[in-house]
Amino acid sequence: MSGLADHLRELIADEGPLTLERFMSLALGHPTLGYYPTRDPLGREGDFITAPEISQMFGELLGLWAAETWVSMGAPAQLRLVELGPGRGTLMADALRAASVVPSFAQSIDVHLVETSPELGRAQHEQLEKTGVPITWHAGIETLPPGPAIIIANEFFDALPVRHYVRGARGWHERLVGLNDAGAFVFGLSREIEPTLSAEGPEGSIIEICPAGQQIISTLAQRLVAQGGAAVLIDYGYVETTLGETLQAMKGHAFVDPLAEPGEADLTTHVDFAALARAAAKEGAVVHGPLQQGFFLSRLGIFERAQALARRADAAQAAQIESALVRLVSTQKGVTVSQGTVDGMGELFKVLCITSPELPVPPGFGEAQL
Numbered sequence: 001m002s003g004l005a006d007h008l009r010e011l012i013a014d015e016g017p018l019t020l021e022r023f024m025s026l027a028l029g030h031p032t033l034g035y036y037p038t039r040d041p042l043g044r045e046g047d048f049i050t051a052p053e054i055s056q057m058f059g060e061l062l063g064l065w066a067a068e069t070w071v072s073m074g075a076p077a078q079l080r081l082v083e084l085g086p087g088r089g090t091l092m093a094d095a096l097r098a099a100s101v102v103p104s105f106a107q108s109i110d111v112h113l114v115e116t117s118p119e120l121g122r123a124q125h126e127q128l129e130k131t132g133v134p135i136t137w138h139a140g141i142e143t144l145p146p147g148p149a150i151i152i153a154n155e156f157f158d159a160l161p162v163r164h165y166v167r168g169a170r171g172w173h174e175r176l177v178g179l180n181d182a183g184a185f186v187f188g189l190s191r192e193i194e195p196t197l198s199a200e201g202p203e204g205s206i207i208e209i210c211p212a213g214q215q216i217i218s219t220l221a222q223r224l225v226a227q228g229g230a231a232v233l234i235d236y237g238y239v240e241t242t243l244g245e246t247l248q249a250m251k252g253h254a255f256v257d258p259l260a261e262p263g264e265a266d267l268t269t270h271v272d273f274a275a276l277a278r279a280a281a282k283e284g285a286v287v288h289g290p291l292q293q294g295f296f297l298s299r300l301g302i303f304e305r306a307q308a309l310a311r312r313a314d315a316a317q318a319a320q321i322e323s324a325l326v327r328l329v330s331t332q333k334g335v336t337v338s339q340g341t342v343d344g345m346g347e348l349f350k351v352l353c354i355t356s357p358e359l360p361v362p363p364g365f366g367e368a369q370l
């Protein structure tokens with residue numbers, strides 16, 4: 001049994017059941033025993049794989065997106081290029097390489113990475129030190145320096161802790177995590193009613209809320225409105241707020257019980273894009289999308305980029321490029337690519353952009369929306 005599970009058992013024994021939010025927050029983020037601070041979870045040997053790890057095209061297109069957005073901001077002489085949860089630093093490395101075709105952009109940026117994992121921080125350092133771009137690490141968004149900014153977040157919001165509420169006869173009860181007689185973690189409910197929740201729903205229904213995500217979006221939106229810029233958020237999630245919960249745990253690329261191995265499995269939820277959009281709009285930011293990832297990447301020219309890469313590749317590399325392209329843009333479940341059968345990310349993943357009010361529609365976001 002992991003050190004974190006024992007720590008959580010002690011906490012519950014001392015303080016009583018934990019809210020799901022606290023359980024998730026400690027499971028993912030406990031500074032010495034949590035999931036993210038203690039490992040590199042990405043890639044084939046890890047627990048899950050992300051778009052920038054599938055193909056360099058993903059980061060490259062976002063780098064060009066950032067350069068074009070910077071031009072539309074009036075090409076400010078100093079730009080904060082921020083990434084939230086940069087993983088291995090692959091997206092940023094690919095973005096910086098691609099954006100170097102716009103030298104004035106490359107000269108204007110300093111990079112700020114928001115990361116809580118020392119392990120991944122090291123990987124980012126290794127990946128990015130050769131770029132020569134000034135890089136600063138931050139444990140949270142609070143210490144980001146002021147000024148015009150472009151903010152990128154891929155699969156960051158799905159890793160933030162959520163609260164669950166279950167409808168009882170008299171109102172909504174918060175979901176808690178306690179222990180059964182055998183010492184296993186089990187869900188339970190708070191006795192009290194949550195007075196601030198007025199949502200309707202039949203008995204037994206569940207509401208999932210991500211206060212940390214909404215807080216981060218509100219703060220970023222305030223900043224963008226006051227100082228200019230744009231944020232692009234890419235994640236799996238849904239477009240309308242609905243009842244139901246989406247908590248899932250992944251270990252070794254397979255789903256596992258979210259309570260079984262705290263600290264050892266990745267815990268995530270699907271992102272409620274409507275809630276993020278509302279939080280940003282409330283601060284006066286302009287919201288674009290969400291668009292499906294496949295549509296967004298096509299708009300940015302991923303098919304053309306894949307063709308250009310394939311022209312310079314041997315047959316095996318060309319097959320890999322084709323596989324990566326299909327994986328990133330396909331809207332189908334169960335597509336066969338060189339690594340086996342996978343679900344296309346084109347539809348489940350969405351792209352939301354928030355900007356300061358004076359900016360034009362950002363690249364890729366014109367016309368059709370979901």
Ligand code: SAH
Pocket residue numbers: 029036042050051052053084085086087088091114115116117120139140153154155156159160
């Ligand atoms: N964006 C990367 C990694 C996604 S995994 C990619 O697409 O490959 C989630 C990332 O967010 C990791 O880098 C993780 O360490 C970081 N992270 C998770 N919770 C965080 C938090 N509360 N604050 C800052 N970073 C966090």
